[in-house]
Amino acid sequence: MTHAPASTLASLRRRIARLERLRPATGVARVATGHAGIDAALGGGLALGRLHEVFAVTADDAGAATGFAAILAAFTARDGPVIWLREGRAQARARLHGPGLAELGLDPGRLVLAVPAAPLDLLRAAADVVRCDAIAAAVIELWGEPRPLDLTASRRLAMAAESSGVTTLLLRIAAAPAPSAAQTRWRVAAAPSLPLAANAPGHPAFDLELMRQRGGPEGLRWQVEWNRETRILADAAAPLLGAVVPLAEHRPVAAWG
Amino acid sequence: MRRGDEGAPLALIEKQRGAMRLVAVDAAAAALGLAPGLSLADARARVPDFAVADHDPHADARLLARLADGCDRYTPMVATDLFDGLTLDVTGCAHVFGGEAGMAGDLARLATHWRVTVRHAFADTPEAAQALARYGTGEDDLQALPVAALRCDEEIVTALTRAGLRTIGDLAQRPTAPLTARFGEETTSRLARLLGRADSRITPRRTLPALRCERRFAEPIARTADVLTVIADLAREAVATMERRGKGGRRFAIRLFRSDGDIRDLAIETGQPARDAGLVQRLFAERIDALADPIDPGFGFDLVRLAVPVLEPLAPTQLHLEGGEVSDGELLALIDRLSIRLGRGRVQRLVPRDTHIPEQAALALPAIEAPVPEAWPAPPPGEPPLRPLHLFDPPQAIEVTAEVPDGPPRQFRWRRSSHNVIRYEGPERIAAEWWKRDDNAGLTRDYYRIEDTRGRRFWVFRHGLYRESGDPRWYVHGLFA
CATH class of the missing domain: 3.30.1490.100 (DNA polymerase, Y-family, little finger domain)
Structure with a gap:
């Protein structure tokens, strides 16, 4: 058997790379979340220009999952434009509130909100949006398990995101995770916040689970708190209130700030 | 008038001054001596057997508008004349159809598709054409038309007839001044427009495009x-x-x-x-x-x-912009595309409003016509979010147990499940905008940010104080992250 010349091998590799568009995310731009554990698990931060899934398993956690998606959009988009697609029905049920977005750090001034009537329209619009490299991040919000959203649809979104560099966040509420082409998949639930003075509810806190990650560790859980000013996720440990919330091991004192 | 489908005579009726009267009749009914203005009882006495339908002026107007749009193919200058006529200014347009006769032939062809009967006339002024179409007997002879073709008031027509002036020709030969003195200026100016002595134009239904x-x-x-x-x-x-x-x-x-x-x-x-x-x-x-x-x-x-x-x-050549502006253009193009596909109201930009009423704090404008987006005012530093991310419209009613009547909620039921409140902040009291309303200003709302045992944060309010209303109700207005 003769050895193929190096140039042939290289061209074959290039061809394979072209065929396999969804290569492991090495050498992609990442944005650090500020949380040491999460950044280590993600290999330095959240990959830009990829498809990420955010799940709220029940509708009760809609607020938490929407908030987490808004936060991811805020720090992946920086000052770029963000497009948020949600179904008309979802918007009629609970409006996305501009002041609330602003208080999470996502400026509504650079947000375009699209409210298509049906999931199919929404996914078609999403395909168009994600292909447009003028926008920085896109949030695609879907309630329940619409039929048009299958593995093929998610693969299309993932490929479009990769070629255009638009960070795409697929926000699924009241839906069970299903196979997809996403880079990461998060399950988000509300977590008790660190109380402020006079036992007032504190900064947004989340119970995060990194359920899946392409080419990286998965199945990790954290409790984090989002700080709008510093724009980082910080470790949040819940104070002892009921048995539902486990205590984090090393609670940084600064988090009480 | 639209042709009836079968042979039976048809009349349209309407209630006028307490009696059912005929307002329109078809050709078969007219041949039997029925005429608009007759009361239904009289008409039935004369002709026992004819079909009757309710008069629907809106449907007439819609039909006429459709016909007018269809006539747009001949000229953009189409005006409606009363409720059953169209006037077209075809100056310089007729040659496309091979002259006026060709145009009339084409119109007759369309009329069979539309299933309407058309009478038409060509003349030098709109009034002359209208008079010939409505009162003419086939020849283009303005002089032979009855004086009613002036379309003056009933009394003037009667007065003219009494004076022995029966046709337009009778009037046209007389000097204007005595006619004006006796029958009013309206009559002579109508006559002048009809005979083409005075200039007259139509007002097209639609403004002409640029x-x-x-x-x-x-x-x-x-x-x-x-x-x-x-x-x-x-x-x-x-x-x-x-x-x-x-x-x-x-x-x-x-x-x-x-x-x-x-x-x-x-x-x-x-x-x-x-x-x-x-x-x-x-x-x-x-x-x-x-x-x-x-x-x-x-x-x-x-x-x-x-x-x-x-x-x-628009500047003669598109500028070659650098960096951000180019992508700005791409974003605008994307917004255009989405607005056309989804509908303009479905692609929105949020614009802040200067009001403290929470549901009016953001205005969703169609992105295609929204002003240049500006950054929103930054929220106060160090504070957790004070406004929810999801806002329910309308707020959803909840059952609340509170420790003291005007106090914060202790426990509440929402969507068939019970939530125990472990932290709260409030109340944030938001009064109705009494300076904008003449009637009673509406109830004060006491808002609380609350968190339940599982860490879900809600924005709830009590609608009214105890002294404002005896038993105020509670609502959840939004969800925090």
């Missing part, structure tokens, strides 16, 4: 692909004109004229003045793709017209 180009086809086209090719062709022509004038358009309207007289309108809009034929064509393709009911070509389209209603200044 730019218009069209294609006529001897052989009607039917395929959507062909229509798109024609649109591209028209767009190029329009763009060439706009370039010469240094203008651009934000709205482009296509009107497709079917050979059987029906029309179909399509329109696109862009956020910025545009002058790019490719863009216009792409947006129209998008528009046609997104149509709920596809274009029905029938026997084909024989006329396609592109109109740009308003032209706006």
Whole structure:
């Protein structure tokens, strides 16, 4: 058997790379979340220009999952434009509130909100949006398990995101995770916040689970708190209130700030 | 009047001054001696057997509007005349159809498709044409028309007849001054317009577009692909004109004229003045793709017209912008595309409003017409979010247990599950905007930010104070992250 010349091998590799568009995310731009554990698990931060899934398993956690998606959009988009697609029905049920977005750090001034009537329209619009490299991040919000959203649809979104560099966040509420082409998949639930003075509810806190990650560790859980000013996720440990919330091991004192 | 379907005479009736009266009759009924104005009882006494239907002026107006749109193919200057007539200014248009006779023939062809009976007349002034069409006997002889053709008040017509003046010809021979003195200036000025002694114009139903180009086809086209090719062709022509004038358009309207007289309108809009034929064509393709009911070509389209209603200044050449601005343009193009596909109201930008009423704090404007977006005011530093991310509209009622009547909630039931409140902040008291309302100003709302045992954060309010209303109700207004 003769050895193929190096140039042939290289061209074959290039061809394979072209065929396999969804290569492991090495050498992609990442944005650090500020949380040491999460950044280590993600290999330095959240990959830009990829498809990420955010799940709220029940509708009760809609607020938490929407908030987490808004936060991811805020720090992946920086000052770029963000497009948020949600179904008309979802918007009629609970409006996305501009002041609330602003208080999470996502400026509504650079947000375009699209409210298509049906999931199919929404996914078609999403395909168009994600292909447009003028926008920085896109949030695609879907309630329940619409039929048009299958593995093929998610693969299309993932490929479009990769070629255009638009960070795409697929926000699924009241839906069970299903196979997809996403880079990461998060399950988000509300977590008790660190109380402020006079036992007032504190900064947004989340119970995060990194359920899946392409080419990286998965199945990790954290409790984090989002700080709008510093724009980082910080470790949040819940104070002892009921048995539902486990205590984090090393609670940084600064988090009480 | 629309033809009846079967042979039975038909009359339309309406209640006028407490009696049912005929307002319109068809030819068969007219032949039996029925006439508008007759009461239904009298008519029944004369002709026991005729069909009756309710008069529907709105349907008449709709039909007339459809016919007027259909006549748009002859000239853009179409005006309605009373509730049953159309006046067309065809100055310089007739040659396209082979002269006036050709145009009348074409109109007769369309009338059979529309299933209407048409009487038409050509004349030098709108009034003359209207008079000939309504009162003429077939010859284009203005002089022979009855004085009623002036369409003056009933009394004046009676007075003229009493004076022995029965035809327009009788009036035309007389000097104007005595006529004016006796029958009023209105009469003589109408006469002057009728005879073409005074200039008179029609007021078209629609304002003429700033730019218009069209294609006529001897052989009607039917395929959507062909229509798109024609649109591209028209767009190029329009763009060439706009370039010469240094203008651009934000709205482009296509009107497709079917050979059987029906029309179909399509329109696109862009956020910025545009002058790019490719863009216009792409947006129209998008528009046609997104149509709920596809274009029905029938026997084909024989006329396609592109109109740009308003032209706006646009620099002669598109500037080659750097970096951000280019992507800005791409974002605007994306917004245009989405607005056309989903509908303009479904692509929105949020604009802050200076009000403390939470549900009015953000205004969702169509992105295509929203002002240049500006950054929102930054929220106060160090504070957790004080406004929810999801806002329920309307707020959802909850059952609340509170420790003290005017105090914070302790426990509440929402969506059939119970929540125990472990943290709260409040109340934030938001009063109704009494300075904007004349009536009683509405109830005060006491808002609380609360968190339940599982860490879910809600924005709830008590609608009214205990002293305002005896038993105030509680609502959840939003969800925090």
